[in-house]
Structure formats: structure tokens, C-alpha cells
Amino acid sequence: MSSKEVLERKDISEELKWDLESMYIDQEAWNKDYERAVELAKKFENHKGNIVNSSDNLYNALKDRDELYRLVEHIYSYTHLKLDEDTRLGSSQELADKGMSLIIDVEDKTSFFVPEILTIDNDTIAKYLFEKEELKLYKQYLEDLFRQKDHILSAREESIIAQFGEVASAPEKIFSMLNDADLTFPTIKDENGNDVEITSGNFIPLMESNNREVRKNAFKELYKTYYSFRNTFAAALSGDLKNNVFNAKLRNFKNSREASLSANNIPLGVYDNLIKAIHNNLDTMYKYMDIRKRVLKLDELHMYDLYVPIVQAVDFSIPYDEGVELIKKALAPLKNEYLTAMNEGFNSRWIDIKENRGKRSGAYSGGSYDSKPYILLNYHDTLDNVFTVAHEMGHSMHSYFTRRSQPFVYGDYSIFVAEVASTANEALLLDYMLKNVRDKNEKLYLLNHYLESFRTTVFRQTMFAEFEQIIHEHIENGGALTADYLCETYKKLNQLYYGPNIIVDEEIAIEWARIPHFYYNYYVFQYATGFSAAVALSEKILKEGDTAVDSYLNFLKSGSSDYPINVLRKAGVDMTTEEPVNYAMGIFKRLVDEFDELIQA
Known part of the structure; x- marks a missing residue:
């Protein structure tokens, strides 16, 4: 087989x-x-x-x-x-x-x-x-x-x-059934000439292929399938957003964004500052796209060239068990209390590891207050998937410590801080790998991976957040969410965020149709803010040791016993200021420059 x-x-x-x-x-x-x-x-x-x-x-x-x-x-x-x-x-x-x-x-x-x-x-x-x-x-x-x-x-x-x-809840359910159960994709040839069926789970690994024809075919065939269902996806998303707008009006909010952020007492300025900070740093993203085009030696950089590693000579193929051991070593700075609990997770079947037919795509951490903090994966032997395991284990450890430290009424954490623990794990994993790198090419590969984390978790998620705000406001101003409007809006944002050094292929205009987070009501901006907070906290852990670890564990144990802004502030990060996002952007600029210098050395 x-x-x-x-x-x-x-x-x-x-x-x-x-x-x-x-x-x-x-x-x-x-x-x-x-x-x-x-x-x-x-x-x-x-x-x-x-x-x-x-x-x-x-x-x-x-x-x-x-x-x-x-x-x-x-x-x-x-x-x-x-x-x-x-x-x-x-x-x-x-x-x-x-x-x-x-x-x-x-x-x-x-x-x-x-x-x-x-x-x-x-x-x-x-x-x-x-x-x-x-x-x-x-x-x-x-x-x-x-x-x-x-x-x-x-x-x-x-x-x-x-x-x-x-x-x-019907629109989200319709999306899920169509996307995860009913939708099937064509079979293409992989880099070895074997037939491989495109799935939601293997799409990104195919996009990481060194064979450009494989990437291009996977990209075009997947989005051609989505495009053929564009009106159904548009109707589902429109129904979900109309529900958000309707509820905001019922509850006397000015708009749906205010209603969503109010639930966790998040100032609107946090959202606005994020988009502003990213817009102010798009020149660095444009430089990164130029580097990618130059290193891949392409006359034209296309959207299907975004995921292939720039450093072609390095092939990280990491089976699941090896990935787990790597994560354990990388998270050693978090000390015994954290590591003991994490080992329990790996050894006690918290995790559903492999892709199977009909299984929900992607990855998440779930469960109840009284259950194990389960993790769903669709693991393929890639470096990116190892980071996914570390990411989801961060979520589950956050849940583990919260549920054992707080009564049920405070036994969950706000979505605003939900991405902090997961992203901090990724930052610690990357730091460990960079410190143990064996040669220049591997260092370049890992630097590229970190740059991709910024691109996908900060820039891309902020683009998603801006898209979400635009389409909500469009409905609130009496507009209709047609498939054409959604595609046109989404393509323009891709052009803005990725800049002049890449061809924004027509197929990317339908990508919104496959993003489940657009049904989560202003969730995605928190990936970017969470990443910024996690970068700061992980550096504190590495530089300050036990004191920072204790503060971090207290953060993991706090649940919703205080407002999320206050919980993070106690851990040493103030998200009401522009400092965390600007700090992250400073690191991104430094990494782009370091990568550029090293690649030319």
C-alpha cells in the first residue's frame, strides 16, 4: 500500500x-x-x-x-x-x-x-x-x-x-460538511510520478514539493474545485456573517467587531494597531518575496511557490516519533512541572495522529473540563508538521494547567490568549534547532521556517483579519456578499500584502472559501497578537530562566480568573500598547536581513 x-x-x-x-x-x-x-x-x-x-x-x-x-x-x-x-x-x-x-x-x-x-x-x-x-x-x-x-x-x-x-449555526455546519465530507479533489502525479489524491491534509506537503509542476498542479486543481462551488461557499459565509451582524444589533453594539471583542474586554485599538503595524512593515515582506524569487531563480514568483523551502539542499523528513523527541528536548527550558505533564500527553493517547478518509482537516486542541485535552492531527513527515504538534501541545498544556488550577467557572481561557502558549512552543522549538544546527544550509532552512512563521501567522492572519473586517462592514453598510465580491476583495488584499515581486494568481481569489476560521467571528487577529506576545514570553524564558518560567506557568494556570489583557500583563506583556507587535516586526526585519546576508555569503 x-x-x-x-x-x-x-x-x-x-x-x-x-x-x-x-x-x-x-x-x-x-x-x-x-x-x-x-x-x-x-x-x-x-x-x-x-x-x-x-x-x-x-x-x-x-x-x-x-x-x-x-x-x-x-x-x-x-x-x-x-x-x-x-x-x-x-x-x-x-x-x-x-x-x-x-x-x-x-x-x-x-x-x-x-x-x-x-x-x-x-x-x-x-x-x-x-x-x-x-x-x-x-x-x-x-x-x-x-x-x-x-x-x-x-x-x-x-x-x-x-x-x-x-x-x-447552520452556515458553519454547511461549510464543514461541504469542505470536510463532500468535497473531493483530483489525483495528480507526485515528484516520483506516482498518482496521489489531493486532500486537505496533504495539500500543503504537496505545495512544499521541490518539483514546481507538482506544486502548480496541486494549487490549480484544488482551487479549481473550490471555484466550482464558489456560490455555495459564498452563501454559507454570508449567512454566518449576517448572524454576527444581527446579534450585534440586537445587543446594542455599534458593529459586529465591537460585539466580538467586547466579550473578552479587548479594546478595539488592539485590532486597529495590529493592522496599522503590519501595513507599516509591508516593505519588509516585499523584500522577503524578492529574496524568495531570487533564491529560487524564478523569472516569476507565483502563489504556488510560497511554501517550498528556499534552501533546496535540506530535506527534513521527520517521522512522528522523532518529532516528539525533538519537541521534548526543545521545551526543556520549561522545567519539570511542564515536561512531566507533556509526557503524560504523549504517552496517554491524547493525540489522534494520522489522516484518514472523512477525518476533519487541519489540527486543533479540544476536549472538556473533565476530559483529556485532546489533539487532532493529520500528520505527515514534514518539519512543518512537527511544529504543528508543538503548537497544538501548547494549547493542550494551557488547557491542562488551567483545568487543574481553576474551578469550572474560570476553567477555560479567553480566545485572545489562546494562541500564546502554542506559539511560544514553536518559538522554543525553533530556538533549540537553530542552536543545534549543523551547517549553513540547515541554518538557512530554519531561518526560512521562522520567516514563514511570521508570514503565515502574523502577516497572513492579519490579512485574514482585515478581510474579515472589510466583509463584515460591507454587510453592515447594506452590501451583499456575492462570490464575485469576496473573490475580488480577497485578491486585492493578497496583492497589497505580498507586493509587486510576486504574481498573484487568479486562483488565489477563491482561497477564502477553504478557510474555516472565517466562521469564528473575529478570531484570526489573535493569531497575530498571540504570536507577538509569544515571541516576547519565549525570549524571557530563555534569558531569565526560573523566574520567567514561574510567571509563564502562572499565566497557563490563570484561565479566565482575570481579563485576558490583565493575565498577559502579569506575565510581562502589555498588548494594549503597540510595543509587542512592533517588537515582533523588528525581529522579522532582522531575520530577513540576516537571511539575505547569509544566503549571499
């Missing part, structure tokens, strides 16, 4: 799959929890009208809500993970639908909860916190609720929104 062939899940050995049995041993166990959740949701309605009458009532309602939400999170997380193993399975689709319906039902039955709490005046809240010690656990939670008071609707209105939730 060819190593290029994508297997069915049943043909992959168990040790390469995550251990979902530790969540539910069988369907009967899941059903039991499901029935318990339904009963708890009904019981919770008894709190209606009584929550604010006493400190005891308030505390009991908060405690019961945690119990219910903790159970529902576990139930739904399982269905989500199970579906992603093979999105083609009707049984898994049905289970996921049942899990989503449960969430909608619970949100409906608890929709009175927040509006009722917000009828309490500040003096009464202070009195309750003083007279009942157990309530102090919820002080940060209550303060955050009252911060958002102007955007919380009546109990009836919140109930209607909750009931509408399943309908509102």
Missing part, C-alpha cells in the same frame, strides 16, 4: 488514535449523561424568579449552573470529537446534532439566569458577597456580567436567541 494513500479509519492502529473511551466507554454511558443533563436543565428552571432574593439563592443558582454547564460541555465535546474522526458517518452526524440540540435547549432553559442577576443593584451584590463567603468565588464572573449589562437583553429575548442558536 502506498504511503500516499489515505486510509480508512479502521485500518489505522489504536495507539495512533485518541482515547475517547475515557470520556464514554459506550453509547449507553453517553445516553445516561444526556438524560441527566436534560433532567438538570428542567430542575434549573426552579431558580427562576428566586435568584436575587438572597445570597444563598444566588450562590445555589451559580453552583447549579456550573454543574449543568460542566456536564453539557463534556457531552457535546464528545460528539464533536467523535464526528471529526469521520465526518461521513451518519451515526456521528446524528450524535453531534443531538449534542447541539441539547446545548440549545439548555441555553433556552437557563436564558433567564443572566438577565435576572442583572436586576441586582451594586449595593446588594456587595452585601451578598460580604455575608456569604462561598460567593467570593464568583466575584470576577459577576463583575464581568455587570460590565456587559447594557448588552444583555430581557429573559424572554435571551430565550428567543437561545432557541435560534441551532439555526444560526
Whole structure:
């Protein structure tokens, strides 16, 4: 059997799959929890009208809500993970639908909860916190609720929104089913003349091929397939964005961006400063594109030339087990507490490693408060995939420490800091590899990899963020998200961000159709801000040692016990200033210049 062939899940050995049995041993166990959740949701309605009458009532309602939400999170997380193993399975689709319906039902039955709490005046809240010690656990939670008071609707209105939730999630589900389950791509010849079917999982490895014809064919065939479904993808994305705009209006926000960032108390200036900083440094990106064109000895640099390593003589082929050992060595500066927990992850089937037919594309870290912090991968033996493992393990370690250090109410971290731990792992891995490099070509290769991290995580994600802002504003101004408008807008941004030294091929205009993060409601800018914060924190760890490691571990353990801006500030990075992004841009410029000098030496 060819190593290029994508297997069915049943043909992959168990040790390469995550251990979902530790969540539910069988369907009967899941059903039991499901029935318990339904009963708890009904019981919770008894709190209606009584929550604010006493400190005891308030505390009991908060405690019961945690119990219910903790159970529902576990139930739904399982269905989500199970579906992603093979999105083609009707049984898994049905289970996921049942899990989503449960969430909608619970949100409906608890929709009175927040509006009722917000009828309490500040003096009464202070009195309750003083007279009942157990309530102090919820002080940060209550303060955050009252911060958002102007955007919380009546109990009836919140109930209607909750009931509408399943309908509102339809566009993302349509995208996922089309992208992961229904869409198939042509077969092309690889660099050895073998037939290889293009998949979401192997597309980037194909784009890294030293054979330009392989790259070009993979690029054109993949995007030709997406283009043939452009109107369906446009309709799905338009529906999702309209839901964001509608919710923002309902909740009395000026626009959808303000509504999204308000949830985590992120100033709009953080978003604006990011785009401004990147625009101010596009000349360095243009220089990097010129270097890439020159080193690859191309008359014309095309979009399908962006992923091939510039240093052709180095071939990093890294099997999974070797990649894991490399990561362990690289993260040694994080000391024993971190390393012990990480080893547990590698040895206890947290990770679903190999691609199989129907499996969700890409990679992520997931799970519930009471489960292992699972990792989904589609591993191919590339250096980029080793960095993906380090990245997702960073997420999972963040979840691991948060869940073991915080009560459920604060047992998750804000999406604003979600990319910090993952990117810090990548920075430490790269630092280790550069320090242990054997020759000039390998150093050049690794420098190129770091430059690519900046390109894809800072510049590209900021381009995504700007695209997201433009298309939301287009809808908010009464425009329609047609496929033509989306393609035209996306192509123009590629031309702006990549500059005059590259041919922005027509096919790239449809790339927006394959990006799942556009359904995440202003998520992507946090990759770029998180990268900037991670660069600063990783340098502190390497330069300051134990003190910085202790601060970093405290950051990982903080969860949502404070606002994300404050959590990061305590770790030593202030994202309300322009300094972190400008600092990252300074490093990018230095690396581009260093690479250029070394390549010519």
C-alpha cells in the first residue's frame, strides 16, 4: 500500500488514535449523561424568579449552573470529537446534532439566569458577597456580567436567541460538511510520478514539493474545485456573517467587531494597531518575496511557490516519533512541572495522529473540563508538521494547567490568549534547532521556517483579519456578499500584502472559501497578537530562566480568573500598547536581513 494513500479509519492502529473511551466507554454511558443533563436543565428552571432574593439563592443558582454547564460541555465535546474522526458517518452526524440540540435547549432553559442577576443593584451584590463567603468565588464572573449589562437583553429575548442558536449555526455546519465530507479533489502525479489524491491534509506537503509542476498542479486543481462551488461557499459565509451582524444589533453594539471583542474586554485599538503595524512593515515582506524569487531563480514568483523551502539542499523528513523527541528536548527550558505533564500527553493517547478518509482537516486542541485535552492531527513527515504538534501541545498544556488550577467557572481561557502558549512552543522549538544546527544550509532552512512563521501567522492572519473586517462592514453598510465580491476583495488584499515581486494568481481569489476560521467571528487577529506576545514570553524564558518560567506557568494556570489583557500583563506583556507587535516586526526585519546576508555569503 502506498504511503500516499489515505486510509480508512479502521485500518489505522489504536495507539495512533485518541482515547475517547475515557470520556464514554459506550453509547449507553453517553445516553445516561444526556438524560441527566436534560433532567438538570428542567430542575434549573426552579431558580427562576428566586435568584436575587438572597445570597444563598444566588450562590445555589451559580453552583447549579456550573454543574449543568460542566456536564453539557463534556457531552457535546464528545460528539464533536467523535464526528471529526469521520465526518461521513451518519451515526456521528446524528450524535453531534443531538449534542447541539441539547446545548440549545439548555441555553433556552437557563436564558433567564443572566438577565435576572442583572436586576441586582451594586449595593446588594456587595452585601451578598460580604455575608456569604462561598460567593467570593464568583466575584470576577459577576463583575464581568455587570460590565456587559447594557448588552444583555430581557429573559424572554435571551430565550428567543437561545432557541435560534441551532439555526444560526447552520452556515458553519454547511461549510464543514461541504469542505470536510463532500468535497473531493483530483489525483495528480507526485515528484516520483506516482498518482496521489489531493486532500486537505496533504495539500500543503504537496505545495512544499521541490518539483514546481507538482506544486502548480496541486494549487490549480484544488482551487479549481473550490471555484466550482464558489456560490455555495459564498452563501454559507454570508449567512454566518449576517448572524454576527444581527446579534450585534440586537445587543446594542455599534458593529459586529465591537460585539466580538467586547466579550473578552479587548479594546478595539488592539485590532486597529495590529493592522496599522503590519501595513507599516509591508516593505519588509516585499523584500522577503524578492529574496524568495531570487533564491529560487524564478523569472516569476507565483502563489504556488510560497511554501517550498528556499534552501533546496535540506530535506527534513521527520517521522512522528522523532518529532516528539525533538519537541521534548526543545521545551526543556520549561522545567519539570511542564515536561512531566507533556509526557503524560504523549504517552496517554491524547493525540489522534494520522489522516484518514472523512477525518476533519487541519489540527486543533479540544476536549472538556473533565476530559483529556485532546489533539487532532493529520500528520505527515514534514518539519512543518512537527511544529504543528508543538503548537497544538501548547494549547493542550494551557488547557491542562488551567483545568487543574481553576474551578469550572474560570476553567477555560479567553480566545485572545489562546494562541500564546502554542506559539511560544514553536518559538522554543525553533530556538533549540537553530542552536543545534549543523551547517549553513540547515541554518538557512530554519531561518526560512521562522520567516514563514511570521508570514503565515502574523502577516497572513492579519490579512485574514482585515478581510474579515472589510466583509463584515460591507454587510453592515447594506452590501451583499456575492462570490464575485469576496473573490475580488480577497485578491486585492493578497496583492497589497505580498507586493509587486510576486504574481498573484487568479486562483488565489477563491482561497477564502477553504478557510474555516472565517466562521469564528473575529478570531484570526489573535493569531497575530498571540504570536507577538509569544515571541516576547519565549525570549524571557530563555534569558531569565526560573523566574520567567514561574510567571509563564502562572499565566497557563490563570484561565479566565482575570481579563485576558490583565493575565498577559502579569506575565510581562502589555498588548494594549503597540510595543509587542512592533517588537515582533523588528525581529522579522532582522531575520530577513540576516537571511539575505547569509544566503549571499
